[in-house]
Amino acid sequence: MKPRTADKIATVVIVTFALLIVAVLIGLLGYILIRGFNHISWDFLTSAPQKIRAGGGVGPQLFNSLFLLVLTLIITVPLGLGAGIFMAEYARPGKLTNFIRLIVEVLSSFPSIIVGLFGLLLIVNTFNLGFSLISGALALTVFNLPLMVRITEQAFRTVPKQQKEAGFALGLSKWKIVTSVLFPVALPTIITGTILSAGRVFGEAAALMFTAGMSSPRLDFSNWNPLSPSSPLNPFRPAETLAVHIWKVNSEGLAPDAVQIAAGASAVLVLTVLIFNLAARYFGRFIYKKLTASKRMS
């Protein structure tokens, strides 16, 4: 074959495959959203699921997912920031640093079901927290922490060196430079990454089946006492999240409209992740403008 013909064929093949991926995404999103959209209504979003009859909603599940996400972020963000700052600014190249880097790598590539099993063994049984929101949040911490460390480290590494040097020249302590010179510059990247990781946590199911549980008690949304068992804010109650609900409905759903419920819930889940994605882009840019002098510079 002439090189020129081979070149043409290869180009066509590459372009076709690339466009095929775009088509797969459009097909996927189109299918999920169009199939699920008819089923989404205010009633579906707020009412409790039905076991055997049709017409159940996903209200508690949606709330659980969001609440669990908030709990997880409250735990992981400060911890991830600390370890990430250490890796970016303090760690000297050496055996210990390599070891920590390896740990972050291994932790972030553990299958989520292993994280769930570990949670079942240690948090649910040994610490005796039972199937509860707090167990789920701690398991998700294992899942999310390595991500946060990476995000923070990368964000700090992109800060120009001169900023640090300027801080030293002013006689500031290293910690002060980290917190009040480097951190604001790195913050937009950190926030963008955090929101994106939140999207992953929001859709996580395997790690939660064995920790947050697969059932939700009856919730009384007018009861805001965090210690009462029927209160939605009680962190020690079992909580089925939206993603776990989709799995359960698909594998052992008894309601006659199980397929529609799964479609509706999937659409809600995907829409939320899409919103997270858009928010990450928007917020990152907005905060960058707010915190840095980029407006005055231009």
Added chain:
Amino acid sequence: MRGQPTNKRLEKHHIENLIGRIYMSFCVLLLIVIIISMVYFVASKGIANFVSGEVKISEFLLGTRWSPEAETPSYGALPFISGSFLVTLLAALIASPLSICAALFMTEIVPGWGKKLLQPVIELLSGIPSVVYGFVGLSVIVPFLRDTLPGQGIGVAAGALVLSVMILPTITSVAADALASLPQNLKESSFALGATRWQTISRVILPTTFPAIMTGVVLGMARAFGEALAVQMVIGNAPFVPHSLFESASTLTSVITLGMGNTTMGSPQNNALWSMALVLMLMTFIFVLLVRMLERRNKI
């Protein structure tokens, strides 16, 4: 006169630094504690059956019969181990060519709008939760396979197809990064010699970036090997070594997902599930090791 405040400022300086260091050390220590306790707990549960003599390691790894409720129970996990490897390899075989083409499209063919088009597509694909992939697989791929090909639709082929879409973004983004970081002059000299674009891609670009692209493939396989729910929904969960791609099978993750809630803690059956979790964990270590080796090769 001025000595005093300087001294004070120095003290504050030290205290600040100290607090910062203590806090960071705590965070890093936590990471170490988490990983050590994870390995310890999963391993201690995973080897319980072998230590007590309930099940032999060889029987567990090579036995093909999984019937924990039979009168003489047998705990052969080979059907699940082979199932896991089969779907992972198939998914990598389907996804790798597609991903490499997508990466080439973004970096070599139309670097401008190609990247603008594919970057968000890749990000969105990687953001879709795995249960949603399972749901779509169950309601689109399974009926499609059932209508066009022999078998029930659920099975190895459906699992591999769902997984291949799930790992597309991983491979594509790693491959695209590798291609984008290739020195420009390599390509330019190839073009200067009169090579066509495809000649440049196939003889210069792909061989140079091969280790980096393989890193992406291994990362994708690691993800596929550990994926639980999406596979469980479409693979059929039959405890046999599959004889064809359209037969039901099981993976390690799908058996653990289904079995863990229905067995009592500490029973031999439950411990056998933990042994499978240990296998998963060891495979993760192997994948990480492979990635590290490939990255080292990439540096030279």
